[in-house]
Amino acid sequence: MQQLAGKISQKLRSYPARDTNSSVVSTLKHELSVGTASLEFASQPLHSQIIDFARNAASKGCSCLQILPLFLLPGIHVMEDIPTEVSQAKAVLGEDIVINLQPYLGSHPGLEGLVANQLCINRADATILLAHGSRRQSATILIEQISAKLGLVTAYWASPPSLESQVTDLFSMGCRKINVVPYFLFAGGITDTIARTIEKLKLNFPTISFQLSKPLGASAEIIELIWDLMER
Incomplete structure (x- = not known):
């Protein structure tokens, strides 16, 4: 920050x-x-x-x-x-x-483009967009919309469907290369735990190749989105 x-x-x-x-x-x-x-x-x-x-x-x-x-x-x-x-x-x-x-x-429509950029970096059979989730069901509508537009699978850290359950479903569908995009702004305790969870998933699904993207971070693109929101 x-x-x-x-x-x-x-x-x-x-x-x-x-x-x-x-x-x-x-x-x-x-x-x-x-x-x-x-x-x-x-x-x-x-x-x-x-x-x-x-x-x-x-x-x-x-x-x-x-x-x-x-x-x-x-x-x-x-x-x-x-x-x-x-x-x-x-x-x-x-x-x-x-x-x-x-x-x-997160209300800025430009965030969808940042997620799309992650897809260009890491090619995979399927990509899971992993967000925190919320007690407010309406809060997840944005994530579902981004996933639908970009052809992603949605998972949540604090609510179902979980990362583990979505990986299990994708494995049963024949996916062997899965990209996980954490929809988090900064690295922290949760993103560290996500990385450890993926290491465990590698043991449970040794035939799957996992790729974990980085959080959005303090990038030039994020700064431009913040600037745009400040000027509204």
Whole structure:
């Protein structure tokens, strides 16, 4: 996330200042601030992180703060938790600074193209698009749509169908070269566990050749999608 924030900051500095009605930056010659915050595993709740960052930005002349959720699915966090935290921050800050909650990253149609690029890199009999999943059934519609357009098999880490069950089905259909594309933004504990799971699957299905793609990461393509969402 820090690498991503740094690259976004560089991109902001390369652009001329906008007028005061712009959704990106005002005409004030202030230091452009880009930061990160976490909904979980942080020393402060998200609304406190937002308040601290907003006050620091306002002290440098910023009049508008953009918040872009780095989430790929419209689950509970995107649809309920984050809006609640942002509302709490707004209630404390009042009119000191305008706060805009932008669309979550996964809502950008360009993500389908990034997944398609993975298919060009690794050729296989079948490709499994492995997403986290959500308690909100509607959150998986996006994944199902991408899979349908690109001819992929869908699996979820936190809900069925699982990676293991989809591999079993593909094996029974005669697939012997399977590509697994993790629909995750960054590497972390879950992607490490996915890699270990695939190693176990190799033992259970020794005739299958598995290929595991990398998460989307802080790529130039992701930065362009974030930039586009910030300007909406």
